[in-house]
Amino acid sequence: MRSGVVTSKLFRLAGGRGSFATVKAWSVAGLVAVALGAAPPVAACAQDGPAAPAPAVDPSWLQVDTVTKTVTFQLVAGLTGLNGALNFNGFRDGGLTLTVPVGWTVVMHFRNHDGMLPHSAEVIADTHPLPTGPVAPAFPHAFTLRLDQGLISEQTDDMRFIADRGGSYLIFCGVPGHGAAGMWVRFEVSGSVRKPLLAATPAGPP
Numbered sequence: 687m688r689s690g691v692v693t694s695k696l697f698r699l700a701g702g703r704g705s706f707a708t709v710k711a712w713s714v715a716g717l718v719a720v721a722l723g724a725a726p727p728v729a730a731c732a733q734d735g736p737a738a739p740a741p742a743v744d745p746s747w748l749q750v751d752t753v754t755k756t757v758t759f760q761l762v763a764g765l766t767g768l769n770g771a772l773n774f775n776g777f778r779d780g781g782l783t784l785t786v787p788v789g790w791t792v793v794m795h796f797r798n799h800d801g802m803l804p805h806s807a808e809v810i811a812d813t814h815p816l817p818t819g820p821v822a823p824a825f826p827h828a829f830t831l832r833l834d835q836g837l838i839s840e841q842t843d844d845m846r847f848i849a850d851r852g853g854s855y856l857i858f859c860g861v862p863g864h865g866a867a868g869m870w871v872r873f874e875v876s877g878s879v880r881k882p883l884l885a886a887t888p889a890g891p892p
């Protein structure tokens with residue numbers, strides 16, 4: 687969790703809330719720059735300090751079938767080295783949000799790209815503090831095999847469920863300690879969107 691360390695160091699050096707807010711503002715500025723196309727799309731690198739570019743959202747991660755109202759999401763554990771590979775698709779701490787309309791069928795193709803650690807994924811309630819291990823999923827079948835032990839490098843598993851309740855949820859790694867260390871992104875079930883969308887969002891506590 688390098689950025690956490692950097693953030694807390696800066697925070698301590700300046701001795702106050704002000705510097706923390708500045709660090710946050712930089713991250714948001716980075717996201718905006720990417721959204722406007724000012725920065726080239728980059729594969730996220732291992733560094734994740736305030737100066738690191740925001741990871742890019744790859745549109746091919748999402749496939750939408752409006753006829754069957756099914757969204758398919760390529761969910762990749764440890765896609766990059768960010769956060770010691772404790773990330774989904776290169777994002778950590780809610781830095782990525784998948785939004786789907788209420789009632790759609792959601793298919794998540796999970797793949798563990800991390801060459802070192804096992805990982806899993808489940809959709810859970812937006813809880814505070816983050817669980818330290820697996821908890822009951824927010825929707826039936828919204829979890830991968832071996833939630834606790836995780837799937838090893840390049841193993842895959844699909845989860846398929848119906849997003850029949852609106853609200854805010856997390857896509858969370860159930861391997862003990864991973865989710866709490868930042869290995870989670872956001873999942874929103876919305877009554878006001880007509881199509882699924884995937885977007886980078888400000889990272890932070892749930």
Ligand SMILES: [Cu+2]
Pocket residue numbers: 763772804805806836859860861864865869
């Ligand atoms: Cu994990």
